[in-house]
Amino acid sequence: MTSPICDLLGISVPVLQGGMAWISDWSLASAVSNAGGLGTVAAGNAPADYVRDQIQKTREHTNKPFAVNVMLMSPFAEEIAELLIAERVPVVVTGAGNPERFMRRWLDAGIKVVPVVPSTGVARRVEKLGATAVIAEGGESGGHIGELTTMALVPQVCDAVSIPVIAAGGIADGRGFAAALMLGAVGVQVGTRFLVANECTVHPNYKQRILAAKDIDTVSTGRRLGHPVRSLKNAFSRGFAALEYEPNTTLEQLEEYGVGALRLAAVEGDRERGCFMSGQVAGLVKREQSAAEIIADLISGAEAALKGASSWVK
Amino acid sequence: MLEKIQNVLRTHLDNETLEITAATTFEELDLDSLDLVELVMSLEDEFGIGIEVEETLVTVGDLVRLIEGLL
Numbered sequence: 001m002t003s004p005i006c007d008l009l010g011i012s013v014p015v016l017q018g019g020m021a022w023i024s025d026w027s028l029a030s031a032v033s034n035a036g037g038l039g040t041v042a043a044g045n046a047p048a049d050y051v052r053d054q055i056q057k058t059r060e061h062t063n064k065p066f067a068v069n070v071m072l073m074s075p076f077a078e079e080i081a082e083l084l085i086a087e088r089v090p091v092v093v094t095g096a097g098n099p100e101r102f103m104r105r106w107l108d109a110g111i112k113v114v115p116v117v118p119s120t121g122v123a124r125r126v127e128k129l130g131a132t133a134v135i136a137e138g139g140e141s142g143g144h145i146g147e148l149t150t151m152a153l154v155p156q157v158c159d160a161v162s163i164p165v166i167a168a169g170g171i172a173d174g175r176g177f178a179a180a181l182m183l184g185a186v187g188v189q190v191g192t193r194f195l196v197a198n199e200c201t202v203h204p205n206y207k208q209r210i211l212a213a214k215d216i217d218t219v220s221t222g223r224r225l226g227h228p229v230r231s232l233k234n235a236f237s238r239g240f241a242a243l244e245y246e247p248n249t250t251l252e253q254l255e256e257y258g259v260g261a262l263r264l265a266a267v268e269g270d271r272e273r274g275c276f277m278s279g280q281v282a283g284l285v286k287r288e289q290s291a292a293e294i295i296a297d298l299i300s301g302a303e304a305a306l307k308g309a310s311s312w313v314k
Numbered sequence: 315m316l317e318k319i320q321n322v323l324r325t326h327l328d329n330e331t332l333e334i335t336a337a338t339t340f341e342e343l344d345l346d347s348l349d350l351v352e353l354v355m356s357l358e359d360e361f362g363i364g365i366e367v368e369e370t371l372v373t374v375g376d377l378v379r380l381i382e383g384l385l
Contacts, residue, residue, distance in 0.1 A: 098351065098367055121352040125367070128355075226346065 001299050005133060005164050005187040009091055009112060010065040012036035015177075015295055016135070016166060018191030019069020019093055020143065020277070021045065022266035023202045026054045028291065030061035031199035035292035040067040040093060044262075048079040055087050065090040067114070072097030073227070085109040093135065096144045096227065098122070103129045116168070118146025118153070120160035133164040135189050140170030142192055142279040145220060145230050151183070158184030172281035174301015181306065190298065192279040197291045205269030206276060209234075213282035225254055232276040236261055240275075315378050322360065323374070326353055336375030357381065 003014040015037035017024065021044025029039030039062070041054045051068065058066050068089050070080055073096045081102040084092055092106055095116040103126070106113050112132040117123040123134050136157040138150025146153070150169040158165050167180035168189035180188050194200060196207045209232055221240045222228045231237050243249050243257055258275065265274025289297070320334045327343065334343070340350060354365050357377075363384050371377055 098347065100367055119348045119351070121348060121355065125351050125355060 001303055003164075003181075003186040005166060008132060008164060009038055009114075011038050013295060013299055014166075014187030015298055016040065016067070016093075016168075016187060016189040017194045017291075018141070018168060018189045019043075019067070019095065020191055020195060021071060022263050023195060023200065023206075024069075025201055026057035026061060028194060028197055028200040029054075029066050030058050031197065031291035032194065032295070033058075033062045033064040033066045035290075035295045036064075037291075037295050038065060038067055038091065039291075040069050042069045042071070043074065043076075043080050044071050045074045045076070047076050048083045051080055052083055052087065055083075055089060067091035067093045069093045069095055070099075070102075071095055072099060077102075081105065084111060091132075099126065100129055103131070114166070117157065118148065120156050123157045123161050123165075127161045127163050131163060133166060134161065135166045135168050136185070137189070138167075138169030139220070139230070140280040141168055142218070142230050142277040142282075145169075145228055150180070154180065154183040154185055170279065170281055172279070172284040174298055174303070175305050176281070177298050177302035178305035178309070181302070182309075188298075190294075192281050193285050193294055193298075194291065195278075196285055196288050197294055198288055199291050202266050203269030205271055206265055206274075207288065209271070209276050210278055210282045210285055211287065213278065213285075215280070215283040217282060218278050218280050222254070222258065225251060229258075229275070229277060230279065232278045232282065234274070234276060235272040236265075236275050315382055316374070318360070319357070319374060319378055319381070322353065322356060326356070334374055336373065336378060338374045339372055340374070341372075361385065 005014045013036045017032040017040050019040040019042035021042045024042045029041045032039035043051045091112045093114045099115050107130045114133045115126045116135045116137050136154045138153050139145040154167045164186045166187040166189055167185035171188045171190055172193040177188050196210050217232055218230050219233050219237050220228045220230045224244050261275035264270040265276045324330050324332050354367050358365050
């Protein structure tokens with residue numbers, strides 16, 4: 001399987017690994033890139049020194065293109081933006097905000113810029129500013145989420161822009177992959193399934209929770225803060241929800257409650273106090289495999305689904 | 315300028331009699347950051363200028379000053 005996004009990003013299969021803060025480091029990113037997809041190092045809220053080290057380690061382990069995901073709400077966004085230019089990173093993916101204050105600088109440096117977009121307006125906006133492609137991510141995904149679902153968002157974004165659209169949110173196997181292509185996307189971004197890859201260095205408790213999760217095990221919290229997050233239900237998410245619906249809670253108290261919780265999950269494996277960000281597809285993720293096996297399964301599953309689809313046409 | 319922006323906002327919000335002053339915040343109008351992107355794009359078309367979307371836009375007056383600075 002191939003698509004226009006492969007030539008554009010210099011990859012062999014149209015599969016992008018979603019950036020996951022505290023989770024997708026050089027180890028997972030280089031494994032995905034070596035398997036022909038686009039591996040992604042997540043900058044998250046980390047300082048520039050950490051990201052520089054991750055970029056260098058990724059380069060030591062793969063000579064294929066890879067991406068760095070920049071979380072635009074990060075206090076270090078500005079210095080990371082400059083670092084990516086200095087390091088000549090092949091692809092930048094942006095999330096959690098509007099990337100326009102950095103776009104021109106990255107594009108002028110020859111970096112391909114692929115923003116994650118939650119609406120047709122933002123998609124048209126970044127297209128106008130020169131974006132290479134967009135990732136239309138529905139609220140089925142884990143971590144920071146938008147309001148629209150993948151099924152509703154992807155075709156509307158495809159109609160709104162003429163640059164390539166990559167679908168994300170709710171895709172964990174070949175069926176979701178094939179469906180995304182049917183909606184007009186030319187590739188997919190997958191997060192949750194890669195979280196359990198052998199090469200992913202996240203705490204084993206995190207992988208275990210994803211592997212054990214059922215369809216109804218995720219919940220979104222933080223809508224009051226304006227940037228909701230999807231995670232697995234546990235003591236942390238129940239506590240957050242209780243606080244969120246308590247009328248006397250201030251926004252500052254709510255922000256404070258969430259600080260450090262993702263690190264507790266990803267690094268410490270703290271089942272009670274950690275925030276285990278996960279997509280709704282966790283229930284589809286049943287086993288640990290190598291990144292290469294995951295990509296091979298996504299491709300063969302999508303090809304089978306696409307070939308079988310013609311049986312509906314009489 | 316304020317009047318032009320008031321009109322764009324009233325059209326956008328589909329409410330021709332909406333009370334809007336320079337001190338009105340976008341939050342009061344129930345406009346989030348995604349709505350602001352749409353709004354700025356229609357203002358760019360209207361005035362034939364390029365506006366950088368700033369995260370510091372809080373009131374309608376902020377937007378008026380930003381656009382006046384670009385004309």
